[in-house]
Amino acid sequence: MPDDTRTPLKAFPRAERAMAPEAALTAEERARILAKAAAFAPPPAVDEAGRRELVGLSREELAEAMAGIGEKPFRAKQLWHWIYHQGARDFAAMTTIARPMQVRLAEAFAVGRPGVAAEQTSVDGTRKWLFRWRDGQQVETVYIPDDDRGAVCISTQVGCTLSCTFCHTGTQRLVRNLGAAEIVGQFLAARDSYGEWPTPKGEEGRKLSNIVVMGMGEPLYNYENVAKALTILMDHEGVALSRRRITLSTSGVVPMMDRCGAELGVNLAVSLHAVTDELRNEIVPLNRKYPIAELLAACRRYPGASNARRITFEYVMLRGVNDSEGEARELVRLLRGMPAKVNLIPFNPWPGSPYETSRPEQVRRFAEIVNAAGYSSPIRRPRGSDILAACGQLKTDSERKRATAGGA
Numbered sequence: 001m002p003d004d005t006r007t008p009l010k011a012f013p014r015a016e017r018a019m020a021p022e023a024a025l026t027a028e029e030r031a032r033i034l035a036k037a038a039a040f041a042p043p044p045a046v047d048e049a050g051r052r053e054l055v056g057l058s059r060e061e062l063a064e065a066m067a068g069i070g071e072k073p074f075r076a077k078q079l080w081h082w083i084y085h086q087g088a089r090d091f092a093a094m095t096t097i098a099r100p101m102q103v104r105l106a107e108a109f110a111v112g113r114p115g116v117a118a119e120q121t122s123v124d125g126t127r128k129w130l131f132r133w134r135d136g137q138q139v140e141t142v143y144i145p146d147d148d149r150g151a152v153c154i155s156t157q158v159g160c161t162l163s164c165t166f167c168h169t170g171t172q173r174l175v176r177n178l179g180a181a182e183i184v185g186q187f188l189a190a191r192d193s194y195g196e197w198p199t200p201k202g203e204e205g206r207k208l209s210n211i212v213v214m215g216m217g218e219p220l221y222n223y224e225n226v227a228k229a230l231t232i233l234m235d236h237e238g239v240a241l242s243r244r245r246i247t248l249s250t251s252g253v254v255p256m257m258d259r260c261g262a263e264l265g266v267n268l269a270v271s272l273h274a275v276t277d278e279l280r281n282e283i284v285p286l287n288r289k290y291p292i293a294e295l296l297a298a299c300r301r302y303p304g305a306s307n308a309r310r311i312t313f314e315y316v317m318l319r320g321v322n323d324s325e326g327e328a329r330e331l332v333r334l335l336r337g338m339p340a341k342v343n344l345i346p347f348n349p350w351p352g353s354p355y356e357t358s359r360p361e362q363v364r365r366f367a368e369i370v371n372a373a374g375y376s377s378p379i380r381r382p383r384g385s386d387i388l389a390a391c392g393q394l395k396t397d398s399e400r401k402r403a404t405a406g407g408a
Contacts, residue, residue: 066079087188148205156178165354177221177225211241213249220256252290273314275292317344332370343380
C-alpha cells in the first residue's frame with residue numbers, strides 16, 4: 001500500500017496534541033494505520049437475499065438490530081445465547097423463540113458460516129479448512145490438536161501485506177481485511193466440525209480450548225475487526241474463552257501494540273526471527289519502519305506481561321541465516337529482564353522457498369543457550385506439514401485483483 005499519506009496533526013484532539021512529541025507521533029501513526037485498514041475493508045455482512053448477518057455483531061449492535069424491527073432488548077440476549085452458546089445456525093432451532101418470531105427473524109437476518117471449499121486432516125491430526133466467503137475470496141484456518149485439547153489458528157486478512165521472505169503467506173499480496181463476522185465464523189465453523197456445542201461449562205474438557213491469531217495476515221493491520229471479534233469470543237455468555245486462552249501474533253506493528261494490550265489484554269506473541277536490524281530488515285521488512293529497539297520497548301510496556309503471562313517470541317530457524325550460537329547469545333541479551341519465552345520453529349519448506357531448515361543439532365544448541373539464560377525455549381514440533389498447514393505455510397489460490405474485492 002502507498003505510504004505517503006500523512007494525517008495532519010491538527011486533526012487530532014487537543015489532548016493528543018498536548019502529548020509528548022513521541023506520544024503524538026504514535027497517535028498520528030495509529031490513525032494512519034486505521035485509515036489504511038479502512039481502504040481494505042471487507043464487504044457488507046449481508047447474504048445473497050439481502051439479510052443482515054447476525055454473527056459478528058456486538059451485543060449493542062444486536063440489540064439495535066432487534067430494536068429496528070420493534071423487538072425489546074431481551075430478544076438480543078436470546079439470540080446471543082443461541083448463536084454463541086448453542087451454536088444454532090437456523091432460527092427454527094431456537095426453541096425458546098415463538099414460531100412466528102422465528103419466521104420474522106429469518107426474513108430479515110441470517111446466522112451464517114463460511115463456505116468450506118476444502119477440508120484436510122493431517123496424519124498427525126491437524127485439520128485445515130479452506131473457507132470461502134460470499135465474495136469468492138478464501139482463507140485457511142487450522143486446528144492443532146494437543147492430547148485432549150487444541151488451538152484454532154485463525155486468519156485475519158485475505159493475503160498479507162508484510163512480505164516476510166520465509167513465509168508462504170507473505171507471497172500472496174493483500175486483497176482485503178476480514179470482517180468480524182468472518183473472523184468469528186472461522187472458530188464457529190471449527191466447532192461445528194468437531195461438534196463442540198453447546199459451549200462446555202468452564203474451560204476444562206474443551207477440545208477447541210485456545211485461539212491463536214496467527215493465520216493469514218497481520219492482525220494489527222486489521223485491528224478494529226480483530227478486536228471486535230475477540231471481544232465476542234471472550235464474552236462469558238457465549239463462546240466464553242478467557243483472554244489467557246487467546247494469543248495474538250504480530251510482526252511488530254508497534255503503534256497498535258499498546259492499544260491491543262489496553263483494550264484486549266490477550267497474550268502477545270511477536271514474530272522476531274532475527275537479532276539485528278540488518279537481518280530483520282531483510283527477512284521481516286516491517287522492521288524498516290519499527291526496528292527491534294522500538295519493538296522490544298513496546299513489548300516491555302505491554303500490559304499484564306509477567307512471569308505468569310510471558311510474551312512469546314517466535315523465531316523461525318533458517319540454516320546459516322539466523323541460527324548461530326552468537327545470535328542465540330544476542331537474543332538472550334535483547335530479552336534480558338523481560339518476562340518472555342522463545343518458540344524455536346524449524347523452518348517449514350514450501351514450494352519455491354529460498355531457505356533451508358536448520359540442522360537439528362544447531363537448533364538444539366541454540367535452545368540450550370537460551371534455556372541456560374533462564375528463558376524457556378521449546379522447539380516447536382512441525383504440525384500438519386503434509387497438508388501445508390504448518391507455521392508459515394498457509395496460502396490460498398484466491399489471489400484476485402484488489403478491485404475485484406472492492407478494495408482501494
